Amino acid sequence: MKIAIVGGGISGVTAAWYLSKQHDVSLFEANDYIGGHTDTHQIDIAGKTWSVDTGFIVFNEYNYPNFSQLLRELEVDAFDTEMSFSVHNADTGLHYNATNLNKLFCQRKNLVNPNFYRMIRDIVRFYKQSPDILKQPNNTQTVGEYLKKHHYSDVFIHDHLIPMACALWSGPSVSLLEMPVRYLIAFMANHKMLSLTRRPQWRVVDGGSNQYINQFIKRFSGQIHHSSAVEKIQRIDNGVVVTVNGQEQSFDAIVLACHSDQALSILADSSYDEATVLGNIDYQKNHMQLHTDESVLPPNKAAWASWNVYVSPALQEKCTVSYHMNTLQKLEAPVEFVVSLNSAERVDPEKVLVERHYAHPVYNEKTMAAQQRWADISGQRQTYFCGAYWGWGFHEDGVRSALNVVQQINGKAE
Structure with a gap:
């Protein structure tokens, strides 16, 4: 299948990594870098460069088993x-x-x-x-x-x-x-x-959290598009049409790995379920x-x-x-x-x-209720949703939700 992934944070990277083993994957990121909240900066002070994290910083093996496995696959030390x-x-x-x-x-x-x-x-x-x-x-x-x-x-x-x-x-x-x-x-x-x-x-990741992003970029078999904000998504029979920088591209399926409000804003033909679920997360x-x-x-x-x-x-x-x-x-x-x-x-x-x-x-009753309805919208009309917002909002939640999408897509493809 030809699959588009919107969002280059932990969920998008995870989905891209595993889906690319069986599919033709294109990853679209609005920023000029991928990583999302994985944001490491090279700071020069006193003749030395320091890699300093500002977004995602810490994890542990017990609570982050899937993320830890991803690090091992990418051969990244911590x-x-x-x-x-x-x-x-x-x-x-x-x-x-x-x-x-x-x-x-x-x-x-x-x-x-x-x-x-x-x-x-x-x-x-x-x-x-x-x-x-x-x-x-x-x-x-x-x-x-x-x-x-x-x-x-x-x-x-x-x-x-x-x-x-x-x-x-x-x-x-x-x-x-x-x-x-x-x-x-x-x-x-x-x-x-x-x-x-x-x-x-x-x-913590040795050398800064973006080390796993760097290893992903080196090993990823698909295409990465930086500074490529998706402007519109239109579902059609047996596929989707994605508009990026004014240009339309067709895909068999799309994975929305961005924030829920961003996902809703680019769905040109959002369903009632999509609007009520995604719109209830602040x-x-x-x-x-x-x-x-x-x-x-x-x-x-x-x-x-x-x-x-x-x-x-x-x-x-x-x-x-x-x-x-x-x-x-x-x-x-x-x-x-x-x-x-x-x-x-x-x-x-x-x-x-x-x-x-x-x-x-923001985690309140509305968010809790929306989280229970993932299956109502993910997998409908060739459109899949993942992101840390489906869980507690941490890196492991992003990885887990991406793995759920990978399982959905590969299950349908078999």
């Missing part, structure tokens, strides 16, 4: 990293690093702070109590409703749980409180985050800056972690988190490389190296 987490509350001055007891109490006054001990007790209680929600399949509570019902403290909510969720999903605190609580707990349980021990070992835009301004990290260096969340009531409408790349990628650089989301007012513009805008799915 190494262990530290996944630590810190919070700095701008209004109260509270800051801590949850790595170990010494760093947890790096702000020594917390040794005699009753609110801090209340937070710790609530963390332990939440880890023990929250899995019970998974036994209630019909529970429709939001995170906010659940926390209120079980009388969790404000310090636990606003200085621990919500900042952690913010760092995971790049979403503002207001939307995370509206997330279905079963969704949050299922994710945390799946990733062994509800245990103080036996957590999976996190890893996105949160995030402004990313790669910079060397360490002032955005906690004021106490002992509190610096891999993921550093900045909490302020004035910033509830956006996620403000900074990733310390020297720690995550083990960069022994003469400067601190920091990736910050939505922190432009705190970052010295003279120290900014790269700026990007990323979009992340």
Whole structure:
């Protein structure tokens, strides 16, 4: 079959890699690079070039089995990293690093702070109590409703749980409180985050995440079209017509591996099901800056972690988190490389190296309902859908959804 794939992120790359083993595949990407949220930058400082990731950064073998298999097939190496987490509350001055007891109490006054001990007790209680929600399949509570019902403290909510969720999903605190609580707990349980021990070992791709993209490009047998935004898709009998840069091309099938809202916008003849499913998934835009301004990290260096969340009531409408790349990628650089989301007012513009805008799915009841309807639209009229938005929004979800599409297509082709 002659197949077009729209979107060169992890889902499009995975679909292209496996489909090209049996089919003639053309991959179309609107940007001048492929990779999507796999976005590695070459930064020259002090006579040396540093490969710094700004989008996809970490994975683990346990929760990312399909992505790990893809890396092995592409012969891409990875190494262990530290996944630590810190919070700095701008209004109260509270800051801590949850790595170990010494760093947890790096702000020594917390040794005699009753609110801090209340937070710790609530963390332990939440880890023990929250899995019970998974036994209630019909529970429709939001995170906010659940926390209120079980009388969790404000310090636990606003200085621990919500900042952690913010760092995971790049979403503002207001939307995370509206997330279905079963969704949050299922994710945390799946990733062994509800245990103080036996957590999976996190890893980073050696040389930067785009190493797997580079290996894919070298080995891919199909065609890659950069700077080729698909303008329109029209379904016809036994095929599809794709318009790119004003030119029409015909294919036997098409895989939409872009964001759901982008997919809907280019379907010239979208069905009712496509419109209702794809249209019910919202996105949160995030402004990313790669910079060397360490002032955005906690004021106490002992509190610096891999993921550093900045909490302020004035910033509830956006996620403000900074990733310390020297720690995550083990960069022994003469400067601190920091990736910050939505922190432009705190970052010295003279120290900014790269700026990007990323979009992340918003996880609410509408999104959950839409995710259940993948089979209603994928495989209809020679059109297939994949993307991380069909799962928790992470790399493994993108790979898994692409494999589902590959199975659909190859099953029909047999």
